[in-house]
Amino acid sequence: MANPVPPSSPASAQTQLQRRNVLAAVAAGGLGLLAAVAGVVPGLNALIRPLLNEKPAGGKKVRVALLDAVPPDGVARSFPVIDERVDQWSRYPREKIGSVFLVRDSKDEPPRCFSATCPHLGCAVEYKPQQGEFRCPCHTSAFAQDGSVISGPSPRPLDTLEVEVRGDQVWVNYQKFRSVVEEKIPE
Amino acid sequence: MRRLLAWIDDRTDLHGIVHGALFEPIPGGARWRYVWGSTLVFTFVVQVLTGLVLWMFYSPGAQSAWESVYFLERHIAGGWLLRGVHHYTAQAMVVLLAIHLAQVVIDGAYKAPREFNFWIGLLLMLVVLGLALTGYLLPWDQKGYWATKVATRIASSAPVAGPDMERLAVGGNDYGHYTLTRFFALHAGVLPATMVLLIAIHVALFRKHGVTPHSSRKPRPDGFFWPEQVLRDAVACLVIFGIVLALSVYLQPELGAPADGADNYAAARPEWYFLFLFQFLKFFKGHTGEVIGAIVIPTLILGFMFLMPLIGRSRLGHAICIAAIVVLLFGAAGLTVSALYDDYQARWFPSRDYSDVTSVLDEIDIDLRKSGDNSKFARLDEEQKLKVYFKDAPDKLTAFRSRLAGYRAYQASQEYLDAVALAHENAERAQQLAAQGIPPAGALSLLRNDPKTQGPRLFKQHCAACHDHGDSAGHGIVTPRPLELGKGEKTRPINPKQPDGLRAVPTGAPNLYGFGSREWLTGFLDPKRIAAAHFDEKTMLVTDAPYFGNTAHWNGEMVGVVKDRLADLDEDGAANLKKLIAALSAEAELQSQATLDAELDQQAAAKLAASADDAERRQKIIAFRTKALGRLECTECHKFHQSDEGGSAPDLTGYASRQWMIDFISNPAHSRFYPGKSNDRMPAFAPDAKKPDNNQLQPRELEMLVDWLRGEWYEPRQSSNPAATTAATQPTG
Numbered sequence: 001m002a003n004p005v006p007p008s009s010p011a012s013a014q015t016q017l018q019r020r021n022v023l024a025a026v027a028a029g030g031l032g033l034l035a036a037v038a039g040v041v042p043g044l045n046a047l048i049r050p051l052l053n054e055k056p057a058g059g060k061k062v063r064v065a066l067l068d069a070v071p072p073d074g075v076a077r078s079f080p081v082i083d084e085r086v087d088q089w090s091r092y093p094r095e096k097i098g099s100v101f102l103v104r105d106s107k108d109e110p111p112r113c114f115s116a117t118c119p120h121l122g123c124a125v126e127y128k129p130q131q132g133e134f135r136c137p138c139h140t141s142a143f144a145q146d147g148s149v150i151s152g153p154s155p156r157p158l159d160t161l162e163v164e165v166r167g168d169q170v171w172v173n174y175q176k177f178r179s180v181v182e183e184k185i186p187e
Numbered sequence: 188m189r190r191l192l193a194w195i196d197d198r199t200d201l202h203g204i205v206h207g208a209l210f211e212p213i214p215g216g217a218r219w220r221y222v223w224g225s226t227l228v229f230t231f232v233v234q235v236l237t238g239l240v241l242w243m244f245y246s247p248g249a250q251s252a253w254e255s256v257y258f259l260e261r262h263i264a265g266g267w268l269l270r271g272v273h274h275y276t277a278q279a280m281v282v283l284l285a286i287h288l289a290q291v292v293i294d295g296a297y298k299a300p301r302e303f304n305f306w307i308g309l310l311l312m313l314v315v316l317g318l319a320l321t322g323y324l325l326p327w328d329q330k331g332y333w334a335t336k337v338a339t340r341i342a343s344s345a346p347v348a349g350p351d352m353e354r355l356a357v358g359g360n361d362y363g364h365y366t367l368t369r370f371f372a373l374h375a376g377v378l379p380a381t382m383v384l385l386i387a388i389h390v391a392l393f394r395k396h397g398v399t400p401h402s403s404r405k406p407r408p409d410g411f412f413w414p415e416q417v418l419r420d421a422v423a424c425l426v427i428f429g430i431v432l433a434l435s436v437y438l439q440p441e442l443g444a445p446a447d448g449a450d451n452y453a454a455a456r457p458e459w460y461f462l463f464l465f466q467f468l469k470f471f472k473g474h475t476g477e478v479i480g481a482i483v484i485p486t487l488i489l490g491f492m493f494l495m496p497l498i499g500r501s502r503l504g505h506a507i508c509i510a511a512i513v514v515l516l517f518g519a520a521g522l523t524v525s526a527l528y529d530d531y532q533a534r535w536f537p538s539r540d541y542s543d544v545t546s547v548l549d550e551i552d553i554d555l556r557k558s559g560d561n562s563k564f565a566r567l568d569e570e571q572k573l574k575v576y577f578k579d580a581p582d583k584l585t586a587f588r589s590r591l592a593g594y595r596a597y598q599a600s601q602e603y604l605d606a607v608a609l610a611h612e613n614a615e616r617a618q619q620l621a622a623q624g625i626p627p628a629g630a631l632s633l634l635r636n637d638p639k640t641q642g643p644r645l646f647k648q649h650c651a652a653c654h655d656h657g658d659s660a661g662h663g664i665v666t667p668r669p670l671e672l673g674k675g676e677k678t679r680p681i682n683p684k685q686p687d688g689l690r691a692v693p694t695g696a697p698n699l700y701g702f703g704s705r706e707w708l709t710g711f712l713d714p715k716r717i718a719a720a721h722f723d724e725k726t727m728l729v730t731d732a733p734y735f736g737n738t739a740h741w742n743g744e745m746v747g748v749v750k751d752r753l754a755d756l757d758e759d760g761a762a763n764l765k766k767l768i769a770a771l772s773a774e775a776e777l778q779s780q781a782t783l784d785a786e787l788d789q790q791a792a793a794k795l796a797a798s799a800d801d802a803e804r805r806q807k808i809i810a811f812r813t814k815a816l817g818r819l820e821c822t823e824c825h826k827f828h829q830s831d832e833g834g835s836a837p838d839l840t841g842y843a844s845r846q847w848m849i850d851f852i853s854n855p856a857h858s859r860f861y862p863g864k865s866n867d868r869m870p871a872f873a874p875d876a877k878k879p880d881n882n883q884l885q886p887r888e889l890e891m892l893v894d895w896l897r898g899e900w901y902e903p904r905q906s907s908n909p910a911a912t913t914a915a916t917q918p919t920g
Contacts, residue, residue: 087363121340124451137453180344
């Protein structure tokens with residue numbers, strides 16, 4: 001800005017100065033704001049990764065029990081689900097990662113399988129053989145033998161899992177579903 | 188000195204700042220009722236100070252969070268006090284917050300010109316609740332883990348962004364390392380920083396407007412903050428600190444067992460100050476209900492609170508605000524009490540009698556056991572059963588239903604209390620095991636490899652359908668089995684005096700409590716007890732069948748031998764039986780009998796020359812034991828330390844020893860034990876040695892189950908547990 005052109009009149013100089021001030025204010029405000037939040041960007045960029053990473057959907061087939069361990073008496077029994085598990089950098093060797101219920105109504109049918117995770121808020125339901133009911137210890141949801149809701153806040157019946165009998169072994173497609181919604185949405 | 192102060196003052200106006208802070212005028216003078224805000228600042232400062240030190244001991248991570256808190260509490264002198272103070276000051280903060288809020292509303296301190304300060308205060312309240320929520324997870328114990336999991340699940344039910352919010356908070360699909368790092372950063376960084384900022388504005392605005400004088404009080408001369416109000420504030424703060432200290436000392440906060448996402452943790456409850464929300468959620472059904480109960484209503488209430496300064500402008504508005512805050516606080520208190528009642532009624536009213544309900548349920552059960560599929564209750568659910576039961580008196584059904592509901596609630600309370608007791612047990616056990624040093628895999632791996640913890644679970648899962656594990660007083664895992672009537676060879680007459688009368692199908696297996704011990708064998712080889720069973724036709728149950736009484740072996744060869752040869756023994760015979768029991772029991776190598784067994788071996792090897800080596804000694808001992816078994820002709824049928832003779836009955840070599848039991852459970856139908864049809868319905872739990880994955884029980888599970896049956900697990904030196912007077916070695920694997 002060397003040798004600025006001399007103003008033709010004092011009035012126009014005034015306008016020019018004002019215009020320059022407005023420009024400076026806008027630039028200062030904008031850039032200042034940008035500078036103030038600049039540090040947040042790389043942080044947020046990393047933090048929101050869990051939302052962008054693709055979720056493995058569809059569950060995983062896991063061997064759960066010997067067929068003989070599920071007598072055809074219509075009574076639900078709890079079986080541990082044993083599999084590998086990964087948590088960020090930790091890879092856990094095969095260990096119990098959850099449990100499921102198996103029920104066999106007759107000798108000719110394959111067992112039915114219920115997830116032990118309450119569809120309400122994810123607590124572990126228990127089977128009460130006396131009442132022939134599943135109960136959640138958290139918010140007292142109760143489910144009938146077939147998994148339907150008897151009472152309590154659960155939005156949907158107990159989640160059934162796909163069962164496959166391979167030889168004398170019972171395999172289950174172990175997966176989790178979204179809580180608190182009426183539909184069974186894989187998670 | 189004075190010159191130095193003057194020099195500093197000149198450049199900083201320190202004097203002015205201090206003077207301004209201390210000599211703030213208080214219209215109407217200092218009062219006790221003005222202390223609440225100061226106590227909140229005080230508790231926050233305590234939290235910052237204790238929190239910073241806790242930070243120096245804490246290590247977020249799924250294998251280090253619980254471990255570091257445990258170490259602080261048990262191995263750092265005064266660590267428990269530090270954690271106690273932080274724990275209880277957090278609770279004090281919530282209580283003080285409620286008092287402060289109620290007072291501000293009732294005194295009208297939220298009205299113009301203090302609206303902004305009220306709003307900042309509400310934000311502060313949210314931050315405090317956020318701190319409470321995030322802090323609860325950090326020890327990574329069972330109760331914090333499960334309670335917080337429910338909280339984030341609630342967040343996930345929020346419309347639109349719910350699931351994403353949950354994943355952001357959790358740091359992935361499931362709880363793990365990143366849940367801890369995120370919650371920790373929120374708890375120790377983001378939220379306290381926000382809090383400091385908000386408190387600064389809150390106090391500055393408060394200073395600008397001053398206290399809200401109570402119009403109805405008698406006018407008193409104005410005073411200053413220093414010293415009258417400071418004195419009152421200090422006393423109040425110290426009283427609160429005293430209470431916190433007392434609670435920390437006399438009611439130490441429990442560190443639960445390490446978090447286990449695969450466990451069926453049935454004692455999950457939020458901290459007491461969130462119980463009202465927990466209870467509130469029980470009233471709402473389905474997704475819409477949940478959203479209304481957990482999100483819409485709380486948001487509306489909060490929104491109303493933010494509007495209070497505007498509503499409270501008029502006299503009526505102010506009255507509405509006061510009524511609302513009173514209703515809210517009492518409502519929350521009511522819900523809290525009702526939640527506690529639901530959980531603790533079985534403890535508070537232990538003698539509540541529901542025999543009218545249980546007698547009806549028992550009657551139905553007995554009929555089902557009696558008539559099976561022919562019962563009128565067969566294949567019906569509970570509601571249908573009741574309709575059938577009350578067919579002739581439908582008017583009684585409604586009354587019974589409500590009684591039944593009461594009974595079920597009472598049962599649920601009992602179950603909750605049991606779950607809490609189990610949680611305490613596991614918490615204590617985890618710390619016992621951790622005291623030995625925690626492997627890099629974390630404390631959870633200790634608990635998961637502990638026979639004392641896992642044994643009963645495995646037994647209930649795999650064995651309890653047939654076997655009991657109970658002492659003579661009936662304590663332990665004891666299940667009465669249904670009396671199943673039937674006909675045929677393998678059934679036994681219910682009344683021995685009427686061999687042609689009703690017959691029962693054996694439905695059980697021996698009680699395994701103390702299996703292999705001298706006591707167990709003494710009972711087993713007792714002609715009166717080996718096949719004993721009590722058949723109760725009234726309840727249709729079988730009880731007291733400790734050995735073969737409720738099995739297909741009830742009239743087998745072994746029972747015959749015992750009844751023929753061991754009845755009415757003379758003195759010599761009785762002595763021989765005792766020797767046999769001692770010798771056979773020594774094969775089990777139970778650590779609880781180590782001293783007795785050693786005495787016996789001493790006797791066996793007494794004549795041995797001092798120069799004899801271990802092999803010779805061992806040979807002598809085996810010969811001694813074989814002789815003891817031979818006297819009563821056991822070796823006619825049973826193998827015992829020989830390879831080719833005998834064998835029509837189970838091999839008694841190493842009988843009831845750890846390996847023998849593992850082999851037996853793996854495959855009871857193996858030729859060593861009960862080959863073919865001689866095995867009475869016991870499944871093979873690990874027949875495939877090459878591919879353990881195909882087996883029902885994994886090798887480590889078998890070991891833990893057997894170790895538990897043998898009463899052998901790690902127990903610290905000054906054990907109060909009589910079941911394990913032996914010091915077993917630390918489990919590995």
